[in-house]
Amino acid sequence: MEADKPTRTEALMEVVRMRIANRSLSPGDRLPSIRDFARDMKASPSTVAEAYARLEAEGVLRARRGAGFYVTGVDLPPMALAEMGEPREQSVDPFWVSRLSLDARASDLMPGCGWLPASWMPNGAIRKGLRAMSRGEAALLTDYGSTRGALELRRLLIGRFAEEGLPATASQLMLTGSGTQAIDLICRLLLRPGDTVLLDDPCYFNFQALLRAHQVRMVSVPFTPDGPDVELFGQIVAAEKPRLYITNSALHNPTGASLSPQTAYRVLSAAAAHGMTIVEDDIFADFEPALSPRLAVLDGLSRVIRIGSFSKILSASIRCGYIAARQDWIDGLTDLQIATSFSGPSPVAVSIITGILTGGSYRRHMDDIRQRLTTAREETASRLASLGLVPWVIPRGGFYLWCRLPEGLTSSDVARRCMQERVILAPGNVFSVTQSAGPFLRFNVAHMADNRIYAALEKAMKA
Known part of the structure; x- marks a missing residue:
């Protein structure tokens, strides 16, 4: 019936x-x-x-x-992977890791993400900064920021630059809403659709995503444990005439490698010979036990633009970046920041960051982080090795390990299978302009303590 x-x-x-x-x-x-x-x-x-x-x-x-x-607060059934949308070819899409990591549930495991766990961050100092700020002047809570950002934080950064041997003045430095906004402003100032930009291969995936939005042409140079392949670098710069080269000199994302002095000099020589500007993203500087060569220091902010932010070392939710460059470029970038954001970064964010950096606990925080990362890096490398995953290089610091899978395995396939276990990985080709990093995975050692990650990896690799 x-x-x-x-x-x-x-x-x-x-x-x-x-x-x-x-x-x-x-x-x-x-x-x-x-x-x-x-x-x-x-x-x-x-x-x-x-x-x-x-x-x-x-x-x-x-x-x-x-x-x-x-x-009401009803208990909802877990959303099945199919309901989230099939990844399709997103394993080679620069947005793939960002989407999954930023939209992850609290229970998801994220060895492919690009930030430290919340428990590793200076939460006590952040809360102290919030309390102090709440007792400050009302204008701090309600007004726009100045066009170049608060002078106190800029002076603090200038002092830190001087310790490295990089002289800079307040007129050569501006604060931005984030490190990503810093690159976006530079691209708006110096690039036009159709221009050529040189990237490392592999490189940070959001460099590619942002450059696509600016409709420029990307070319790449293979990256080695000492930096870009200098022989090919010179040939590519001469042949392709790129307007910009965007890179991490220290603790390179995703490989963890750092620039050697010889490579740094040859990169600067090629850039000078062909009129190319270099954007040096120094976001991982404080994770190094001792500073490696910096292009901005060797160049003196003539042809090199330094950018950075505080999202990796303090908080990703308190957004603030910076740009150090020639004064005429800073003038143009300031106008662009007004046009696109009306003011510099949030005074609330700047106040909290300044308070932490000057409060006396920051150096202890970073000493602790570097020690914890050393231990995590050693333990993670050992456990991955037992699964046949070999680090491409053992970094001097930072939280990334760039590892090669056993012969015959593809990282995009492994990443898709691990997603079924709610383990979010970073497959190699999201970092590669030429799609030549298929056998690699990037691991964040600070997120690798959970045994379920290794179980999911082993299961996916066997499949």
Whole structure:
């Protein structure tokens, strides 16, 4: 016998349940008014009212007098991988790791992400900074930031540059909303659609994503344990005439390698010979036990632009970056920042960062982080080696290990299989302009303590 057909009220109740199940409605969301839902569903208001009332009786909805119906904190079933959208070819998409890591659930394991765990960060100092800021002048909480950012933090950075041997003045330094915004502003100032930009291969995947947005042509140079392959570097610069070269000189992302002095001099010579500007992203500087060569220091901010931020060392949610460059470029970049953001970074963020850097605990924090990373790096390398994953180089610091898979395995396949276990990896080709890093995975050693990661890796590799 045919099953009884659901009533109109039951059908409307199922519509609401489905919207909650597929996350169109989340706990705390307000439902459409009875009148609006009745119009949309071509039902009578009385039928909608009955459906809402029955869902309230089931505990799915909660009525608020005069305010309508709201979704309660119902327990939702885990969203299946298929419901999240099939990755397709996103294993070679520079956005792939970013999407998965930024949208991850709290229970997901993220050995492929690019930041330290929250428990490693200076949370006590951040909370202290928030309390101090809340007692400060009201303007700090409500006003725009200045066009180049607070002078106190800029002077602090200038002092740190001087310790490296990089002389700079306040007119050569500006604060930005983030390190990514710093690169975006530089691209807006110096590039036009169709220009050529040189990248390392592999390189940080968001360099590629951002450059695609600027509609420029990307060429790449193979990266070695000492920096870019200098023979090929000179040939590519001479042949392709790139406007910019964007790189990490120290603790390179994703490989962890650092520039050698010989390579640094030859890179600068090639850039000078062909009129190329270098953007040196120094975001990992404080993770080094001792400073390796820096292009900006050797060049003196003539042809090299230094950028950085505080997201890796202090907090990714308190956003602030910086640009150090020639004064005329800083003048142009400042105008662009006004045009695109109206002001410099949030005074709230700048105040907290300045307080931490001057508060006396920062050096102890970084000493502790470097020690913890050394231990984690050694333990992770050993455990990965037992699975046949070999580090390309053992970095001097930082939190990345760039590892080669055993022969015959492809990192995109391994990453997709690990996603089924809710383990988010960073497959090699998301970092490669030429798609030549298929056998590699980038691991964040600070996120590698959980045994489930190694179990998922082993299962995926065997599959």
